[in-house]
Amino acid sequence: MTSHLFSGWLARAALSCLLAGQALLQASAATADAPNRPTATPFEDSIAQRAQACTLCHGKQGRAAADGYYPRIAGKPQGYLYKQLLNFRDGRRHYGLMSDLVAPLSDAYLLELAGYFAQLDLPYPPPLPASLSAAELARGEQLVFKGDPARKLPACVQCHGSKLTGVQPFIPGLLGLPRDYLNGQLGAWRSGQRQAVAPDCMATIAKTLRLEDINAVSQWLAAQALPAGAKPALALPAPLPMDCGGLQ
Structure with a gap:
């Protein structure tokens, strides 16, 4: 998707969400303004x-x-x-x-x-099939599990857990996410649109990845089913391969 089309799509999506949020707020206000109506639903003040x-x-x-x-x-x-x-x-x-x-x-x-x-402990949807060749997906799988030592790229599993389901308390899982989202976030780190507290390890990784690497990794990840009972791990089996300020 080209950048101007992607920006236009985001603008329309944001407007739709904003209008829906305003409608929800207006409905809540209408209920609060008419507490004595027989059909009024009491407002639930909860998280x-x-x-x-x-x-x-x-x-x-x-x-x-x-x-x-x-x-x-x-x-x-x-x-x-x-x-x-x-x-x-x-x-x-x-x-x-x-x-x-x-x-x-x-x-x-x-x-x-x-x-x-x-x-919230909710089931995940089934993964979507990848659209890349077997060789390209194999490259994505290699980066996920082995990284690229020649370019000082750690493997995804070194930070996101051996099952790629995240690690408590600060590291998210990488499975069960749409490839468009994965592509978008890695691109945001590359461009500086997304940042974390320094040292920003993900920005360093994303800027080292080639565009074809990002596509291969996101396609491979999005095509994987989650393991049964998938939850974030309680701890990593080894120290992180690089300093990450966002985990402090």
């Missing part, structure tokens, strides 16, 4: 109710949107979700809709919101 604003873009219960760009947030480590909310709020990640939504929210509130989605 589950407030989290519904997130599901307008991220899908029902945070399972991911069908468009392939808004990712699954259900079941990701709480620390990772919390860090990303802080990154959007504090300007290290740049997406206007997310930044505007979390701008007025406190650290404590964002941590509570992250905890709500982290505790």
